Amino acid sequence: MKIGVIGIGEMGGTIASRWSKKGHSVCVANSRGLEAVKKRANEIGAVAADIYGAVEGADVVLLSMPFPAVATLPSDLFDRTAEGVAIVDTANYYPDVRDPRIPQIDAGMPESVWVSQQLGRPIFKAFNNIMFYALSELGKPEGSPDRLAIPVAGDDARAKQIVMGLVNELGFDPVDGGSLEESWRQQPSTPAYCCDYGAAKTREGIRAAVKGRAEKIRDSVWREKYGRLFANKPTYADVHADIIALNRSLNPF
Template sequence: MKLGVIGTGPIGTSLARTFSAGGHEVQVANSRGPETVDALVLEFGARAVTAQDAVRDKDVIILSVPFVRIPDLAILFASVPAETVVIDTSNYFPQLGGPVDAVEGGQVESLWAAEQLGRPVVKAWNAALAGTLQTRGVPAGSPGRIALPVAADTDDARHLGMHLVDESGFDPYDAGMLADSWRQQPMTPAYCTELTLEELQPALAAADRSQAPQDRDRQMSRFAALTTMPTLDEAVELNRSLHR
């Protein structure tokens, strides 16, 4: 499969490495140019290219850029064929990128992203910490395998997203339409809490749309108050503790 990855932060880097190691043809781009892409990203055969090349003739394009940067990519996607699947991994944190009025007013994050790009998106890998993606993917059927939700407005796009989530080492869960993807936004019970497939469905069902932004802001304050960087296990436990 031909994959383009836009963004070389921790999530983009992890996915580029995973899929190139798995035999996919992966091209990677960032906002600073191909010469700035770290060798770690390219270790298993991914190629650093311009953003224009990263979206050209691809089966799937993975967006791993800050949420507020998504509108900047609309021109880039204007010539991308409708059949190309675009997967958005981003999350909205107003403390990091500033407020987005539509989302503050209640619009679902992934619907806002699709609106900015002028095309449908799949929402996947947003509900996992970078450390989870980097270190805790395991083969299908492994006991305790972590599950991740995948939402999209067409069955074909959702199933392709689920296939890639499975390839990346996690059990995919069909989370339905984009309009329901608020259930996997920060800081809902399914967000970055490392749940199994059996645990994920009730966590998604338990999400409270009005409470989630308050929990997100409260959790950001808790993390900001820490004097040392939490370990992955500590970060997951902090997220789980919001819902007890």
């Protein structure tokens, strides 16, 4: 399968590397152009490209960019891709902390619906509810009783199965997160978000989400307590367990 990855930071680079090792043809790109990704591409066994080269002919395109950056992508970027290409959005909206305010999302539009509108193409929401450390270190073989889960939200049943299969290849149980309109159920500070749950508990968390509640948590108690975790621990690996415990405590179900 040909996969294009735009954005090869910790998340995008890790996913690209794993898929490349699984035998997929992976092209990687970022906003700075071909030369800027050559070194990283060689390290992970991928092909360096510009953003047009990354998506051309791709079966799957992974967008692993800062959330607002999707609005800066060229309007013709996907003109040379197949109509059924599965575009996967991994980003999350953190207003005032990292991202500028986006009125449509603040008014209740699911984050990935907004992303889909910027691209003018249907997309999937996946990989946004798992922290980099877990993605990098906690994958397990299929059938493991303590395997973590990753939900996939989107509307095209055929392409969703492709994305869910790629989740499985990375060592995580894919969970159907419903339609793209329902992808708010896996946004930041919802019960299924970055809690390191297995498949059954992740499904429960998706069902337990209450419209409008997560944003209030995200912008108040979560922000305050999350900042404190980094006072004396400099890396995500150091604070991973603490973040998981915090997220679970804010959304008991």
